[in-house]
Amino acid sequence: MLGLLFLFLFQPLAHSYVPLDRIIAVVNEDVIMQSELEAKMRAVSGQIRQQGGNVPPASIFERQILDTLVQNRIQLQLAERAGIRVDDETLNRTIGNIAAENQVSLSQFREILEQDGYSYEQFREDIRNEITLSQLRKRQVENRIVVTEKEIDNFLVNQEFQGTFQTEIRLSHILLSLPDAATEDEIAQVKQVATQIREDLLAGADFAEVAATVSDGGNASNGGDLGWRKTEDIPSLFADYIPEMKNGDISEPIQSPSGFHIIKISDMKSDTENIVDQTHARHILIKPDELVTSEQAKAKLEQLKLRIENGDDFALLAKGNSQDPVSAIDGGNLGWRSPGELVPEFQRMMDSLEPNQVSEPFRTAFGWHILEVLERRKFDNTESVKRGKARMAIRNRKLKEAMQNWTRRLRDEAYVEYRLDDI
Incomplete structure (x- = not known):
């Protein structure tokens, strides 16, 4: 009876054999297995979902992950030839730091990994590889990036400066509304009033008090305060005037279809101010x-x-x-x-x-x-901070270009054969 049971259990397997693993890519003299790809896809898709993102369609995602595995394998082979090794002490310290950053003990961290279907041994190997790749890239690419003082000077005077250093401006605002279908005389009268108000402000009148008294703007009761705005968030009506103004300046009356506006830069700050x-x-x-x-x-x-x-x-x-x-x-x-x-x-x-x-x-x-x-x-360390940020921006740009070129060259020099069915 027992023999019949075994025969019953195993007979279907003989007719529906499914290979447990197979080679899906050859990289120089090394191979990447199907199980490696599937494990990496599970890990990356889990990270994407934890961060609230959407995993790409399966065929695209599979190719992206396989390309990454191939690229990393090529670089790990180069690291081995270069004699780069990560000892257990460095690995253990890094994993301990990761657990500490997540505010859990090492044993708790292992349990979390296993609950997510990620073996601790595989995690250790992945971290060892990441450290190895980091050391290789630093030696082969990062340490060769040079930023000169002249490049920093040029960066600070050209348009790249505007995108790297954000200035926030605190604006105050007075609006004198125009009546619907205002005549030229009505427009001239309102402009004259606005001009007089500006003169009073320049003579020392308190902007907040004047705004609370005469402004038709929605923020009049708050003294006309528009709050802090980044330069790119300033209303387009005022954007052309702001660059010519300094902290404390009061604009000429600015005409719009709704009326005449007077703006004041109440304060300014930069993310480089230090x-x-x-x-x-x-x-x-x-x-x-x-x-x-x-x-x-x-x-x-x-x-x-x-x-x-x-x-x-x-x-x-x-x-x-x-x-x-x-x-x-x-x-x-x-x-x-x-x-x-x-x-x-x-x-x-x-x-x-x-x-x-x-x-x-x-x-x-x-x-x-x-x-x-x-x-x-x-x-005031602002200038030093500004130059430091400029240096970092230039270095990051150079590093990105150098890393792309380096990765492409390594890929071109390697023998890679894909064996995934639809690749």
């Missing part, structure tokens, strides 16, 4: 080594701090004792520093001190320090 709190500080660094223990380094700084409190000159002590070769020759002077320029431990200590106050010894990755804050100031 006012930072800078600190001028100096320090003394002692590095523990084979001869000096961490405790001894700290104790020496405690002695130096006591000498400073008793009247010894900080700069002279820094010159004679600090192991920071750059600042020691200048009495430990670090110059003016913006937030984020120094390691976090140093920044936190510097932020906690008042001017002319010397810190207790504290440790960073560089060793033990004592630190004195000399003074603080507000610093």
